[in-house]
Amino acid sequence: MKALGIILAGGNGRRMRELSNKRAVAAMPVAGSYRAIDFVLSNMTNSQIGKVAVITQYSSRSLNEHLSSSKWWDFGRKQGGLFVFNPTITPQNNEWYRGTADALAQNLNFLRDSHEPYVVIAPGDGVYKVDYNKVIEYHMQKEADITVVCKKLPAGTDVSRFGVVELDEDMRITGFEEKPVISELNTVSCGIYIIRRRLLISLLEQCEEMEWFDFVRDVLMRQRKAKRIYAYNLKGYWANIATVDAFYQCNMDFLKPEVRQEFFYGFPEIYTKVDDNPPAKFNPGSFVENSLVASGTIINGTIKDSVIFKKVFVGGNCHIRNCIILNDVSIGDGVALENCIVESRTKIMAGTQIKGEEGAVRIVTH
Amino acid sequence: MKKKMIAMLLAGGQGSRLGVLTAKVAKPAVAFGGKYRIIDFPLSNCVNSGVDTVGVLTQYQPLRLNSHIGTGLPWDLDKRDGGVTVLPPYEKSEDSEWYTGTANAIYQNLEYMEQHHPEYVLILSGDHIYKMDYEEMLECHQRNGADATIASMPVPWEEASRFGIVVTDENRKITAFEEKPANPRSNLASMGIYIFNWEILREALISLKDVQGCDFGKHIIPYCFEKTNNLYTYEFNGYWKDVGTLSSYWEANMGLVDLVPEFNLYEEFWKIYTREAALPPLYMASGARAERSIIGEGSSIYGTVIHSVLGPNVLVEEGAVIQDSIVMSGVKIGKNARVEKAIIADNTAVGENAVLGQGNYAESKLDPRVYCSDLVTVDENSSIPAGVSVGKNTAISGCTELEDYPNGRLEDGGYIVKAGEMG
Numbered sequence: 001m002k003a004l005g006i007i008l009a010g011g012n013g014r015r016m017r018e019l020s021n022k023r024a025v026a027a028m029p030v031a032g033s034y035r036a037i038d039f040v041l042s043n044m045t046n047s048q049i050g051k052v053a054v055i056t057q058y059s060s061r062s063l064n065e066h067l068s069s070s071k072w073w074d075f076g077r078k079q080g081g082l083f084v085f086n087p088t089i090t091p092q093n094n095e096w097y098r099g100t101a102d103a104l105a106q107n108l109n110f111l112r113d114s115h116e117p118y119v120v121i122a123p124g125d126g127v128y129k130v131d132y133n134k135v136i137e138y139h140m141q142k143e144a145d146i147t148v149v150c151k152k153l154p155a156g157t158d159v160s161r162f163g164v165v166e167l168d169e170d171m172r173i174t175g176f177e178e179k180p181v182i183s184e185l186n187t188v189s190c191g192i193y194i195i196r197r198r199l200l201i202s203l204l205e206q207c208e209e210m211e212w213f214d215f216v217r218d219v220l221m222r223q224r225k226a227k228r229i230y231a232y233n234l235k236g237y238w239a240n241i242a243t244v245d246a247f248y249q250c251n252m253d254f255l256k257p258e259v260r261q262e263f264f265y266g267f268p269e270i271y272t273k274v275d276d277n278p279p280a281k282f283n284p285g286s287f288v289e290n291s292l293v294a295s296g297t298i299i300n301g302t303i304k305d306s307v308i309f310k311k312v313f314v315g316g317n318c319h320i321r322n323c324i325i326l327n328d329v330s331i332g333d334g335v336a337l338e339n340c341i342v343e344s345r346t347k348i349m350a351g352t353q354i355k356g357e358e359g360a361v362r363i364v365t366h
Numbered sequence: 367m368k369k370k371m372i373a374m375l376l377a378g379g380q381g382s383r384l385g386v387l388t389a390k391v392a393k394p395a396v397a398f399g400g401k402y403r404i405i406d407f408p409l410s411n412c413v414n415s416g417v418d419t420v421g422v423l424t425q426y427q428p429l430r431l432n433s434h435i436g437t438g439l440p441w442d443l444d445k446r447d448g449g450v451t452v453l454p455p456y457e458k459s460e461d462s463e464w465y466t467g468t469a470n471a472i473y474q475n476l477e478y479m480e481q482h483h484p485e486y487v488l489i490l491s492g493d494h495i496y497k498m499d500y501e502e503m504l505e506c507h508q509r510n511g512a513d514a515t516i517a518s519m520p521v522p523w524e525e526a527s528r529f530g531i532v533v534t535d536e537n538r539k540i541t542a543f544e545e546k547p548a549n550p551r552s553n554l555a556s557m558g559i560y561i562f563n564w565e566i567l568r569e570a571l572i573s574l575k576d577v578q579g580c581d582f583g584k585h586i587i588p589y590c591f592e593k594t595n596n597l598y599t600y601e602f603n604g605y606w607k608d609v610g611t612l613s614s615y616w617e618a619n620m621g622l623v624d625l626v627p628e629f630n631l632y633e634e635f636w637k638i639y640t641r642e643a644a645l646p647p648l649y650m651a652s653g654a655r656a657e658r659s660i661i662g663e664g665s666s667i668y669g670t671v672i673h674s675v676l677g678p679n680v681l682v683e684e685g686a687v688i689q690d691s692i693v694m695s696g697v698k699i700g701k702n703a704r705v706e707k708a709i710i711a712d713n714t715a716v717g718e719n720a721v722l723g724q725g726n727y728a729e730s731k732l733d734p735r736v737y738c739s740d741l742v743t744v745d746e747n748s749s750i751p752a753g754v755s756v757g758k759n760t761a762i763s764g765c766t767e768l769e770d771y772p773n774g775r776l777e778d779g780g781y782i783v784k785a786g787e788m789g
Contacts, residue, residue, distance in 0.1 A: 283625055288650040290651060
């Protein structure tokens with residue numbers, strides 16, 4: 001047990017529009033069968049991290065339901081386990097989590113009572129596959145104080161919703177810009193940090209004392225010259241689904257063979273809660289092309305270039321294209337949907353026609 | 367802890383009439399309906415009926431069954447008190463023997479039952495597809511003040527002579543048994559599901575312990591009937607299918623793909639649980655086609671699937687056509703292969719351009735008792751080389767190569783059984 005894991009899953013998802021009414025971003029459904037947090041949880045269990053804390057705050061009901069049992073990710077062990085930390089009122093504190101550093105600082109005892117030398121801090125809304133052991137090795141090899149997992153995006157990508165890092169030739173982070181409107185740089189932070197547990201405790205104690213609340217601004221940026229902060233370059237797929245467009249795009253990415261290969265068919269697996277649904281059923285008249293179809297779904301209509309989540313019913317003579325249909329949706333006969341995200345448990349009446357535009361998807365709720 | 371009712375599930379039989387499908391696994395461990403195994407149905411019925419202590423008696427090829435059941439977690443049977451326990455035959459200080467009959471197997475596990483102090487014992491077998499509330503059957507048993515209750519279901523009169531028939535009075539009290547009667551007096555067929563008062567069962571098992579091949583239908587039930595004359599039947603009117611032969615197994619699977627199936631897996635009430643990995647959704651490629659079919663998670667379909675049942679992680683390559691077939695987990699169907707009326711067991715590979723199920727019915731050269739339909743039956747972990755043609759009513763097991771097929775053809779009624787597994 002080299003490291004323990006902390007997953008920051010408390011973010012409010014204002015940029016997810018209506019989709020975040022029901023759930024935290026970490027509970028956003030991804031790729032037909034998963035929730036966003038499954039990726040980080042699976043990465044941790046696949047990296048032999050057996051003790052994981054999930055810090056939740058905003059709209060955590062759906063997330064807690066998903067985390068109701070730790071057995072799906074094999075965390076329910078005598079050594080280690082899955083811990084969920086909601087904000088709580090204590091004699092010393094009656095505040096919500098006021099920022100990422102504050103969320104960690106309010107749970108300092110979890111860190112103090114552990115014995116693992118390293119801590120992996122990761123957000124709950126990243127879709128990627130990584131062996132954290134490799135990052136820790138790199139961290140040791142660079143003799144870094146903090147290692148930030150970064151992704152180099154294609155030049156010219158809009159980076160205005162990310163933290164952007166400036167690197168020297170040794171990959172040491174020399175500059176850090178948070179959500180720049182315009183930037184020359186295209187290496188962004190994935191929000192994944194490796195740090196020695198003792199150093200993290202002392203940095204958080206300082207934050208507590210100074211009333212600093214944000215991990216990026218008050219730890220990374222303030223310490224950037226005092227501490228050796230390194231970037232680890234993530235090679236594989238990475239998406240952060242903090243906006244509706246990113247959510248839509250990330251789901252659609254799973255229609256690409258290379259993305260499916262990496263996550264679905266390559267070792268190690270991504271785990272999720274097992275739902276005991278029957279297999280998907282294709283009735284007469286169904287016609288499904290270039291689409292993902294999850295279990296428990298019954299299809300009578302035509303579907304193209306779409307992602308269909310669990311237990312969806314699609315009526316006869318439906319035409320669905322470029323859509324993401326979340327779980328438990330029921331679609332009547334003769335419905336036409338294009339460029340839509342259909343919120344879970346929505347019932348769409350027979351004959352309804354809803355069209356979004358490419359680049360401006362419609363969100364369909366009740 | 368005292369349990370009201372515990373279940374003993376007989377899962378030791380080979381199910382020899384399923385041919386190569388049960389060459390290496392016990393019948394209860396054979397796949398059904400894409401993702402399930404036959405034993406999932408009685409096990410799920412148990413948990414859904416509130417029976418949380420289940421002994422599973424295994425004997426024939428138990429490896430797959432053991433790993434499937436594991437700790438019982440998929441059925442919520444990983445309990446602190448009770449839960450599921452696998453009970454294989456074991457060596458005793460004297461008279462060690464295999465399970466020689468259904469009742470003998472239960473007798474050899476008297477100790478297991480005694481430690482739970484049950485009031486009632488439910489006897490089940492692991493080879494039927496049905497949803498049944500055993501609690502309702504127990505209520506019926508208690509209401510009648512019966513010593514034993516036998517579940518039965520009405521069958522068409524003209525078929526009644528193929529079954530073990532119970533004859534009852536107007537209160538459903540059993541007045542006679544008829545085994546495969548020429549002129550049946552009743553059309554209630556015994557389903558092989560029994561509830562016994564524990565004391566009665568215990569006494570019967572001990573009294574008949576020296577009977578060779580001691581069997582419920584042949585020995586225990588007649589013994590109790592004669593002794594107490596207080597046996598009742600519980601009439602069951604739901605879906606119940608014996609999947610003991612290749613054609614009944616095929617038909618029961620195919621029933622699942624009907625528009626409104628008689629046996630509905632999609633109801634929220636009375637879920638069927640199974641051990642499953644967290645698999646990705648299935649992918650339907652451009653140009654793929656699926657109609658009147660159910661397809662498991664993790665599968666990738668590039669070809670055409672019509673009126674078939676596909677398990678999880680199946681790959682159907684471009685141009686391949688699967689029709690009227692059962693394809694179990696992890697099977698790969700190569701480019702432009704044609705599969706018609708076949709049962710293909712787990713992890714088998716069918717080569718490109720191979721054609722399965724082409725020809726006319728001919729009597730099986732392997733075992734006409736087992737292979738007596740149009741079906742092509744392929745064992746698990748087998749392979750069929752590219753380009754060969756396979757006739758109807760055939761059986762294939764093992765890693766077959768082109769030279770096993772004279773002129774690239776396995777004739778109707780033919781078979782190839784090879785040792786060794788796919789590398």
